Amino acid sequence: MPALVLVGAQWGDEGKGKATDLLGGSVDYVVRYQGGNNAGHTVVIGDQKYALHLLPSGILSPNVVPVIGNGVVIDPGVLLSELKGLDERGIDTSKLLISGNAHLITPYHRTLDKVTERFLGKRRIGTTGRGIGPAYADKINRVGIRVQDLFDESILRQKIEAALHDKNQLLVKLYNRRAIPAELVLEEYLGYADKIKPYLADTTLVLDEALKANKVVLLEGGQGTLLDVDHGTYPFVTSSNPTSGGACTGSGIGPTKIDRVIGILKAYTTRVGSGPFPTELLDADGDALRRIGGERGVTTGRDRRCGWFDAVIARYATRVNGLTDFFLTKLDVLTGWEQIPVCVAYEIDGQRVEELPYNQSDFHHAKPIYENLPGWSEDISKAKTFAELPKNAQAYVKALEEMSGAPISAIGVGPGRTETIEINSFL
Ligand code: IMP
Secondary structure: OOEEEEEEOOOOOOOHHHHHHHHHHHOOEEEEOOEOOOOOEEEEEOOEEEEEOOOOHHHHOOOOEEEEOOOEEEOHHHHHHHHHHHHHOOOOOOOOEEEOOOEEOOHHHHHHHHHHHHHHHHHOOOOOOOOHHHHHHHHHOOOOOEHHHHHOHHHHHHHHHHHHHHHHHHHHHHOOOOOOOHHHHHHHHHHHHHHHHHHEEOHHHHHHHHHHOOOOEEEEOOOOHHHOOOOOOOOOOOOOOOOHHHHHHOOOOOHHHEEEEEEEEEOOEEEOOOOOOOOEOOOHHHHHHHHHHOOEOOOOOOEOEEEOEEHHHHHHHHHHHOOOEEEEEOHHHHOOOOEEEEEEEEEEOOEEEOOOOOOHHHHHHOEEEEEEEEOOOOOOOOOOOHHHOOHHHHHHHHHHHHHHOOOEEEEEOOOOOOOEEEOOOOO
């Protein structure tokens, strides 16, 4: 069986952890291919809740090999404390593999992330402040530090000194901050080397061999389609490619090896941080979605902005990711509304527009055109099959499927591990 990709179809936080968990038993490798500890997966197992930021959610399944691919940016301090936290709760983390080509987030990336946001003022992106953007900027600028550099003191020293040569000028002269001594960073990062070494692997080779041996490889995207640096609502995006193409570059698996691309789609829409959001609700319905859906960021603790389902976005996600399936999550959150509005198109400058506009200003002006679908009031969290859903919930799912352009193959009806309806198997 070849590789599968899981990607957020909206602005992230669609509930990917749950989808990974559903597949967990049949999957051999779970790979993160981009992003860093800006992500947040919550996985509920029994009465235990796990919040993961950097580690692939497959780390919670005993038979899965979790992999951090070359496309990820790693904050080593966060990595080690997340591993320690899981070890303390009895989770075996020893199978983790980390690409030596993944880039490292350093203290100067975190500082720069925060000061640049502060200087942007009203135009700020609303980043997670974890140093993600500056670390990717260094990668593209070819001055980044990679995991493999930790194991050669002289290279590490040269690279840290070279990077800080410029950055300290910026910090001191432009941002009025204290310089960061290279020696301190060097000492801290050399201290990580021995702890990270056991996990180091040539992950592209490992994954190729796994695929050749007919193992199931799940590539797990962080964030979501509209936060993609190329295909999202730029500049209000993250600095990597969560879309399915990023799964190839961020893991070293070629596109011909990928069999299925599953879009995780929330039954309504949420967004964290700044940027356009046509169906955003600034009223009691928005508050209710936030409250019932528990829409508070796992990583930053920020309240998520909430709104109705947007089919234009779902269609776009189908297009740019080549989605083969959707996993619809949090359908239960919509229980109790008499009517559920769904955005079917936008009105932009008096015109009806069916597809996501590529022009940023047009998207900022987009007004949602809604269709009202009848709601349901029955508790759906115990439903095990599609047929057990109330008729109006079935019709809601079918309508979303028709508008979104790919089959809905699974539905989340509650936060627990088993509160999922499987319609078509992903494997
Ligand atoms: P950064 O990834 O920290 O640079 O933040 C850039 C944008 O992506 C901000 O709007 C963040 O709120 C958003 N973002 C980053 N990670 C996530 C995530 O896991 N879920 C939702 N939004 C995210």
